[in-house]
Amino acid sequence: MATKKKHSMFKIIFRQLALIKKRKKSYLYFVLFVNMIAAGLLPVLAPFIPRIVIDNMVAGSDFGEIFQNIILITALSLILAIIAVVCDRIKFAQFIGLRIEEFFDLNERFLQINYEHLEDPSFQDRYQTANSTLNTNTTGFEGAYHNIFALLPLFFSTILLSVLIGIFQPLIFLACIIGGIITTFVNREISKYVFKRKDDVARAARKRNYFYQTCYDFAYGKEVRVYRLEEKLAQDYKRRSYNYITVLKQIANRRFAVGLFELFMLLLQDGLAYFFVIKAYFENSISLGDVSLYISAIIVLSTTLRSISATLTELNTATRLTDDYYDYMDDESYFTLKGERKAIPASETLEIEFKEVSFKYPRTEKYIFKDLNFKINKGEKLAIVGINGAGKSTLVKLITGLFTPTAGEIYVNGVNIKEFSEIEYRKMFSVVFQEVNIYAASILKNVIGTDSGEEARKRGIECLELVGLKENIEGLEKKYDTEMLKVVDEKGTEFSGGENQKIAIARALYKNGNMVILDEPTASLDALAEGEIYQSFDKLVENKTAVYISHRLSSTKFCDKIALFTEDGIKEYGTHEELMAQRGEYYRMFMTQGKYYQGEA
Template sequence: MSNDKNINASEDISIAGTIKMLLGFVWKLDKVYYPILALLSISNAANTVLNIFIPKILIDGFSKDWNLTTFISVILTIAAAKFLLLQLKAFAKRQDDIHRAMLQAKFPMEFAKKVMAIDYANLEDAKVLDLKERALFPLTNFGALLQMLSSAVGFFTSLFTLVSVAAILANFSLVFTIVIAVLTLVALILSARFMNVLKEVTETIIPINRRYGYYTQIATEPRFQKEYRIYGMHTLMMKKINSYTEEIAVWLNNIYTTQGNTETTQALLTGITRFLTYSYVALRVLSDQFGTRIGLGDFSIIIGATESFANSFRGVVMDVVTLGQTISYLKPFCQFMSIPDTLMESGAKEIEALETLSFNNVSFSYPNTDKIILDKISFEINKGDKISIVGLNNAGKSTIVKLICRLFEPDSGRILWNGIDIREYDYKAYIDEISCVFQDFQLFPFTIRENIDTEHAMLNAEEGDYENVWKVLDDVGIKKEVEALPRKLDTYLDKSLYEDATDMSGGQKQKLAIARTIYKKADLVILDEPTAALDPLAESEVYENFNELTQKKTSIFISHRMSSSIFCDKILLLQDGKIVAFDSHKNLMNGDNLYRELFEAQASNYRG
């Protein structure tokens, strides 16, 4: 795991680096796509070139007085060639659509894997979170990946066509080809200017659109609806949404105005190009004043080639511009994907059963802040100890948990497992020895069994460890509620996804989270505010069975309810980032300290 607390989320990646990464991702996720892209581009270009030659072949046939048999054989040959090309083109197009859709689905999956693989510290860094949003938005809201792949197909199709028709025109007249290229280039310069305006507007509008999308999303989410009604927040929400809508409308109006002016000028240039083309080629048919006279067949092929030249030239340039834009949109994605993975910096030592866990002069502050949360703290926990960590809000209680779980690294000092720095252990093996209910714990939209017995769920095992799952549910006092469900352990937990799912109360969910923690075969059990959502009776039941629940394992317990500390062997008292006491409940209650003050204040409230 990286020790660099301040990850430079804005570290730039060159265009070349971005292109290399994107090409690498496409190759990694779908190695068949590049051959499909080549096949589609070549078949498109070949079809265009064949269309140019068909009129010439037939006109020349009339000029040479082909007999009926020759005409029929030539027409059948052309039809067969055309049929084969169209079939090849259709096949390539179908495959392109399928594989593009697959890539569109796989890129966000790779992004999700990266989010789960990087240091957790990054996910509490505002810069990294902003980069995450900027990375995902072009994929999910702007369709940047599909646009990039479409532009790639268009670019290679236009390039292959351009090379072919340029050879035809250069053979006819090099000067004429240069004139057409210049006129086309002028039109493209105008298009490039518009595309540049579009790029600037898009870069401006992306953060606005992101906020607009966020507000419209939460406006419909059920979890916000009570507050909307009680506090009249819907009016303020609609005001914010409308303000972003109006701002987006102004930018879109600028885009369409510029686009309209550009298209008018381009249409004028296109008309001039066609007039010059038809005039010059017609003169070559009628006289030899401007060069060798040509026949009607050559007339048709030059007209067709000129149109294709202008279109393919425009296509090449416009697709390059579009590719450049989409690549720039996807640059934040590549930046985010460049953040190192946690597991890449794992140690190699094999971990042994816990005997001692100790903090040795550990100091810590969160990324991009100067506030010291933990200031050179030291303590040691022995095997089987039940430890309660107590302190005021923001004293650093949950921070200690995060450090033990390797979600963050200390700024200085060491955390030792059996006297060895935890960073020296194999990361996965170390995490396997820790089980935790976090303060903001999450259950997943899986079945109850899958949420608890994750090992069998990951193996897709039909025969799970049902007996022990039921036992741990009984231990935390939720077995009867689960047994009453129609599908029991196979009941899903999210009604928004599954019709036959169940929506549990906050207390029931917390019991499931405790059950998951106890079920995991770990040496160290950490419970961070595990009873916050439980009623007093359920809370008392958890406390009374605490030793049985933790199966005599080493346990760390954090709670604002001071009565929970009575069941623990020692209390670690935190104040202003330092340890001010580490002793038993009895001894601390005999002294003059913050713990006694907090305990008595809470006890008086209960008595009152």
């Protein structure tokens, strides 16, 4: 992942400001202006209070006149402070809102990115960086807004104070400005260093977070306890945490060195300023009240310039991180199905054709498939069998568009799948994957998803009954509305692995796609139960195109064609009878497994 900044700080600032209008929050521009005036005037008024008091006392003014002047300036300062606080509260809440809306966009995009990238470490690091940009209020995306809004009143204060001090003694003003420029330059260098190390931070954080999440993931609970992995996980987490902290310490040490340099510059700058003020007083160029005014103004200007330097540094860091975020969000290379073609009507069956398709995972050299050619005809039921690691599941991900071919083309009903939009393309497939995921929702919602209404409920229950779960569910207190898992509802139920697979099959039945794909969906069932599922599923599939994938062979006799995959691609292809007659690899596998299937030995 590159660390080079792709856009200037000013371009990112303009994009951030433009986003305010895009999100329909244009009133923030007015808040920005009012805040600049109110917060900018506040520090400028402060030096005038001691000057008024001292000069009036020297002139012999009565207490009432002095008190009245103080009250006027204090009242004005209070009004400005209230305005600034109100503006701050408004903008703080709205900046959080802007960041949360970006989180929605980031998560939505993540859910749509081609599946093949999710296992790529470089993508994970890039996503981690983009995600971390939105994780806090003070840095990254939201931090950029806070720093933009903080800079304007600081600049306004600097202009007013510079005029005040510059009229009296240009050399003092020049010393303050030079000190501010030097400090800003040094801070800019530390900002570059922090940005340079951000990939190291993201990588160390990703590795640490993996062990952190594993320690608290219920899914690992049984293995951790049975195999006594607690100590190993704890050690791994501590080691990765140490590596993460080491990177942060290296950055902190740089910041500490810069802090010492800033302190030295401050002492030098203020010492010179005080010298010129005191010298002017002894030369009778200014009054005692002016001494107080200018010393206070110098302190305020010096503080303001340091604040500008620090804010610019933080803004530079924030815009660099935000630049990475926008670069990730603007990158369309993670999406391959960008066409506009709609899904083929559900009433039509599908024909799938692979033409010279090759595939390998990102940043690897080994091909899973090389120049693969085959066709699944409309309404055909194809069984894909083979040993583990032969690429059967990869084939499913290619068919469904989760993976993109490294070379070659895939066609659906004669149309290149790249012509479809991603959402429309995936509407056409009902898939049961190897990995069954059950969500913390009701049993019925695990089948019908976001659908609602009486018709959806009726169909969902029918699908659950068809896969043989009626008896299990009817025995529960809330029946089909029983919550799954105990993560959200402590009274939630947990099914066995085989029952969860049946829910996944019911989910695929409910979707009613043009094509049905079962990727070893019965791995948790025994051979006889698997055979029963396949027989009932075959009836439900009816005339749709279907693909059954398994390393076990209970599905093959219900299919029109069988493709035997090895590490070299398709080794044997034909009907069950044809492959048995060839007495090749399929024949040997079937005869070996046949004794486990009743009536097929």
